[in-house]
Amino acid sequence: MFSPVESPIVRRLPRVAIIGAGRVGSTLAQRIAEKNLADVVLLDIVEGIPQGLALDLLEARGIELHNREIIGTNNYADTAGSQIVVITAGFPRKTGMSRDDLLKTNAKIVVEAAKNAIAYSPNAIFIVVTNPLDVMTYLAWEATGLPRNRIMGMAGVLDSARFEAFIALELGVLPADVKAMVLGSHGDLMVPLSRYATVNGIPITELLDAETIARLVERTRNGGAEIVELMQTGGAFFAPASATSLMVESIVLNQSRLLPVATYLQGEYGLKDVVIGVPCRLGSHGIESILELNLSDSEKEALHISAQAVRKNIERSQEILAATSSI
Secondary structure (H helix, E strand, O other): OOOOOOOOOOOOOOEEEEEOOOHHHHHHHHHHHHOOOOEEEEEOOOOOHHHHHHHHHHOOHHHHOOOOOEEEEOOHHHHOOOOEEEEOOOOOOOOOOOHHHHHHHHHHHHHHHHHHHHHHOOOOEEEEOOOOHHHHHHHHHHHHOOOHHHEEEOOHHHHHHHHHHHHHHHHOOOHHHEEOOEEEOOOOOOEEOHHHOEEOOEEHHHOOOHHHHHHHHHHHHOHHHHHHHHHOOOOOOHHHHHHHHHHHHHHHOOOOEEEEEEEEEEOHHHOEEEEEEEEEEEEOOEEEEEOOOOOOHHHHHHHHHHHHHHHHHHHHHHHHHHHHHHO
8 A cells, every 4th residue: 555645745837728739739739748848728629629639648648757737628718827828720721722822711710719718818928820820920919919029920930940951951960950040921931041050050151052052942931832732631730839849848948049930020120010030039928039130131121021921911811800700
C-alpha cells in the first residue's frame, strides 16, 4: 500500500485555448503539451472531434512524460481563463487557391471565434493562424477591441523557417545554423531579407550567388502553395504548428524572443492601420516592442507593396462582413 503523504502544492501552468481542431490546431495542441508549456483546451464546432483528439493525446502522456491537462470541447465556456487563445479555425487552401481566395469563407468564422473567445478570456493574448493571415488578424483585432500588443498573427516565423530550410538544403548545412528574417504579408508578396540571412553568422551572399538566392526567395514565397500542390487534399500543418508553438513558448516563458510577427502598425515603417509582418519582441505581455530595421529603398518599397495588398483585402473582407450581417 502507498503510505499517506501530505499533498504537494501543484503550480498550474498557463492555459492555452486552441479554436479549431483541424490538422494545425491538433498538432499545435500536441506540441504545447509535449513541450510541457501549458494546459490545452481544444475547441471545435464538430461534436466528438476535439474530445476524441484530446483523449488520444491524454493517452500518450505517460509515454511522452508530461502531465498537462488536455480538454476537448464544443463549448467556449470551457476555454474560460485562458492566457493565450490561438485561432486556427477556417477552411484550408485547396489546389489552385491563393490565401486570398479564403477571404469570404474565413472572415466570418474568425470574427465569431474571436468574439466568443474574448468573452470568456478577456485578459488573453490572441494569436491568429487562419488564412489569409494578415487580414484575419486585423479582423480579430477589430472584433475584440484588444490593444495591439495582445493580438498578433503567425506568419513570419513560418516563412522564415521555410527560407532557412531551403538555404540549409541548398548548402548542405545544419538547419539550426541558418538564421533568416522574412517580413511583409503571408503570401506571394512576402519580403525575405536575403542580406539578413546567415549561416553561423556568415551572410548567404558570401556563400551563394545572386541567381541561387533569388530562386530560394521565390520558393519561400510559394512554400505553402508547393505543399498544397503536392498533398492535393490539404495544406501544411507540421511547420505552422511548430511556428505557432514557438510564439506560445516565448510568451508563456517570457523569453522576449525577437521574431517576425504580423502586428497592427501605427506609423512604424511608414505604415498605418494595417497588419503586416515585422520583427517584434514577444514576452509575457505579448508584443513588448517593434523593431524598425534600417531597410534599403527596394526592401521598403517591397514591404509597402505587400501592405497595400493586405489593405485592399481588409477592405474587401469588411465589405463581405457588412453584406453578410445585413442579410
